[in-house]
Amino acid sequence: NAGVMQNPRHLVRRRGQEARLRCSPMKGHSHVYWYRQLPEEGLKFMVYLQKENIIDESGMPKERFSAEFPKEGPSILRIQQVVRGDSAAYFCASSAVGVSAFFGQGTRLTVV
Amino acid sequence: DQQVKQNSPSLSVQEGRISILNCDYTNSMFDYFLWYKKYPAEGPTFLISISSIKDKNEDGRFTVFLNKSAKHLSLHIVPSQPGDSAVYFCAASVDDKIIFGKGTRLHILP
Numbered sequence: 685n686a687g688v689m690q691n692p693r694h695l696v697r698r699r700g701q702e703a704r705l706r707c708s709p710m711k712g713h714s715h716v717y718w719y720r721q722l723p724e725e726g727l728k729f730m731v732y733l734q735k736e737n738i739i740d741e742s743g744m745p746k747e748r749f750s751a752e753f754p755k756e757g758p759s760i761l762r763i764q765q766v767v768r769g770d771s772a773a774y775f776c777a778s779s780a781v782g783v784s785a786f787f788g789q790g791t792r793l794t795v796v
Numbered sequence: 797d798q799q800v801k802q803n804s805p806s807l808s809v810q811e812g813r814i815s816i817l818n819c820d821y822t823n824s825m826f827d828y829f830l831w832y833k834k835y836p837a838e839g840p841t842f843l844i845s846i847s848s849i850k851d852k853n854e855d856g857r858f859t860v861f862l863n864k865s866a867k868h869l870s871l872h873i874v875p876s877q878p879g880d881s882a883v884y885f886c887a888a889s890v891d892d893k894i895i896f897g898k899g900t901r902l903h904i905l906p
Contacts, residue, residue: 726885727840775839
């Protein structure tokens with residue numbers, strides 16, 4: 685899974701600030717998934733994107749969260765006006781044909 | 797609405813013995829199943845997968861069994877080794893969307 689790059693690895697934000705999490709998929713992969721893992725919880729699906737399209741965002745909170753995967757550049761998960769409850773590990777995965785997705789190392793977001 | 801369930805939060809197995817991790821699902825439309833392994837502070841690592849048209853897939857010490865009528869799959873690790881201690885996530889896919897269970901923490905005892 686070393687091919688999926690997430691940055692930053694750790695991100696600290698004050699309440700009310702914006703958090704931007706980046707994910708560069710493996711070469712040749714056009715599918716990107718974002719998952720959130722809260723402490724002592726499993727991996728919760730947030731959003732599934734293909735290049736320039738959001739395919740399924742059923743796991744995204746209705747407000748403050750957005751995701752994009754532009755034609756050029758990494759996928760971005762944006763959280764506006766962060767709150768303490770947003771503190772979690774956010775994992776990105778990529779795949780070529782939608783199965784056997786490979787994960788990045790995650791971004792640990794801490795809201796203080 | 798948990799579509800993929802791992803009912804055992806943790807499991808302890810003696811080194812050298814067989815580890816069996818279980819997973820149940822509710823959505824009969826799932827067409828692909830996967831197991832991932834996760835160490836602390838790292839991303840999940842893909843282990844093994846199985847298509848819904850098969851009932852068994854083997855890769856070295858890892859075997860996944862699928863029972864579609866029971867909507868149940870299991871991961872067998874034999875023999876278990878110390879490096880197998882990790883959290884194991886079962887996952888299922890439909891329409892390219894992958895849904896994960898909450899994970900089972902496996903402890904391999906010396």
